[in-house]
Amino acid sequence: MGRAYVRGFALALRRWPLVLLLFLASLLAGLSFTAAAWAWLAVALGSSLATRTLLTDLNVQIFIDLCIHHRESFKMLLLAGSMLAAAFVALGVWLNAAAIASVGEEISTANCLLRGLRLYPTYLGLWVLGNGCMLVSAVVLFLSCRCLARWTAESAAEMAPDWIVAGGALVGALVWVFFATVHDHARIRSRTVGAGAVRAFGWALAYVARRQSRALPLAALLLGTSAALWATYHSLNRYLATNSALGVALSLLSGEALLLARMFLRVWWFGAETHLQRGREGGASWVPAATAPRTA
Amino acid sequence: MRACIVVERLGSVIVPVDVRITFDDGSTTDEHWDGRNHWKRFEYTGAQRVEWAVLNALPLDVNWLNNSRMRAPGTRGIVRLAGRWGFWFQNLMYFLTGL
Numbered sequence: 001m002g003r004a005y006v007r008g009f010a011l012a013l014r015r016w017p018l019v020l021l022l023f024l025a026s027l028l029a030g031l032s033f034t035a036a037a038w039a040w041l042a043v044a045l046g047s048s049l050a051t052r053t054l055l056t057d058l059n060v061q062i063f064i065d066l067c068i069h070h071r072e073s074f075k076m077l078l079l080a081g082s083m084l085a086a087a088f089v090a091l092g093v094w095l096n097a098a099a100i101a102s103v104g105e106e107i108s109t110a111n112c113l114l115r116g117l118r119l120y121p122t123y124l125g126l127w128v129l130g131n132g133c134m135l136v137s138a139v140v141l142f143l144s145c146r147c148l149a150r151w152t153a154e155s156a157a158e159m160a161p162d163w164i165v166a167g168g169a170l171v172g173a174l175v176w177v178f179f180a181t182v183h184d185h186a187r188i189r190s191r192t193v194g195a196g197a198v199r200a201f202g203w204a205l206a207y208v209a210r211r212q213s214r215a216l217p218l219a220a221l222l223l224g225t226s227a228a229l230w231a232t233y234h235s236l237n238r239y240l241a242t243n244s245a246l247g248v249a250l251s252l253l254s255g256e257a258l259l260l261a262r263m264f265l266r267v268w269w270f271g272a273e274t275h276l277q278r279g280r281e282g283g284a285s286w287v288p289a290a291t292a293p294r295t296a
Numbered sequence: 297m298r299a300c301i302v303v304e305r306l307g308s309v310i311v312p313v314d315v316r317i318t319f320d321d322g323s324t325t326d327e328h329w330d331g332r333n334h335w336k337r338f339e340y341t342g343a344q345r346v347e348w349a350v351l352n353a354l355p356l357d358v359n360w361l362n363n364s365r366m367r368a369p370g371t372r373g374i375v376r377l378a379g380r381w382g383f384w385f386q387n388l389m390y391f392l393t394g395l
Contacts, residue, residue: 026386026389026390027386029385029386029389030382030383030385030386031382033381033382033385033386034378034379034381034382034385035378037377037378037381037382038374038375038378041374041377041378042369042371042374044361045361045369045373045374046361046369047365047366047367047368047369048361048362048363048364048365048366048369049348049350049363049364049365049366049370050361050364050373051366051369051370051371051372051373051374052366052370052372052373053373054372054373054374054376054377055370055372055373055375055376058377059360061360062360062361065359065360065361066361068359069359069361081385084385085385085388085389085392088389088393089389089392089393092389092392092393093393095393096393180394242376245372248372248375248376248379252379252380252383255383255386256383259383259386259387259390262390266390266394
């Protein structure tokens with residue numbers, strides 16, 4: 001597991017153009033939504049003093065009034081956001097496929113993108129499967145917590161509802177980590193052997209659930225790295241005064257730096273998981289392009 | 297230079313309000329309006345221009361956004377908010393494409 005972690009880091013370093021591509025797509029998504037939000041805010045706020053005071057004071061009353069008095073245009077912003085999200089998720093599925101191809105085979109970035117395009121239908125199916133499982137789990141968890149809350153409504157324990165919410169959140173987080181790991185391993189498996197979405201997902205479910213595979217401890221280690229990144233970002237941001245133009249600019253820049261680091265972490269994640277799967281099969285971490293399994 | 301500020305009562309509830317007018321040299325002046333009529337005009341003559349006018353916030357006010365008016369709308373507040381929303385949108389995309 002430790003070797004996979006270190007190897008993943010080295011692979012991510014070598015595949016920096018893919019990291020950059022993932023980041024640029026993310027930046028484009030952010031700029032697109034920022035532009036839409038800017039246009040809406042400029043119209044909704046008009047020439048009120050809030051256009052200036054929001055820099056120093058994020059007054060909740062302004063948000064309430066924006067939602068109440070500009071409800072129709074706010075719905076339009078949400079619609080535009082949903083459309084942008086759909087477009088960038090579709091783009092993200094492709095770029096993630098290219099990133100997985102990049103850590104599995106020593107091919108050029110252009111070939112990674114082409115390989116990602118070929119894998120696209122399967123990966124889209126895997127994305128739907130992964131999200132479907134998450135959605136069903138979330139609904140089951142919510143209903144279970146609700147039943148439990150009703151059952152303990154007459155209980156003398158005053159903290160019972162808090163414990164139920166905390167327990168539900170913890171189980172939800174664990175379920176999310178499990179399915180995210182399954183989704184990743186299914187994508188890697190699909191690229192390696194050319195399996196379809198359902199077969200790859202079923203294989204990954206069994207693989208991740210098996211204790212010997214050490215897929216979950218590796219995911220936990222990478223998640224810990226991600227949490228450390230978040231902690232660093234928030235610690236540094238505490239020193240930025242966001243009530244000045246310079247402070248806001250630095251805050252936005254540090255946010256983009258965090259996202260760049262997270263994109264690096266994503267490729268690192270794929271590299272480590274690919275190495276883990278290869279290790280299980282006793283193969284090398286890199287497969288020469290000529291011998292790499294072809295996918296439909 | 298002549299500046300004119302018109303304060304209008306949009307509803308039927310009569311409430312006295314205070315108006316603060318800020319000029320481009322940083323000076324301010326406070327006015328009081330009993331709110332009995334539908335509107336009230338304040339006029340100023342001098343070298344400085346009016347930057348903004350703002351009413352004191354009333355707890356029962358249904359819309360706080362129309363309590364102020366600037367000569368030229370600011371952009372920094374919008375940049376901060378829109379940029380922050382864009383950042384969270386990026387994080388949402390990261391989360392959605394991860395799973």
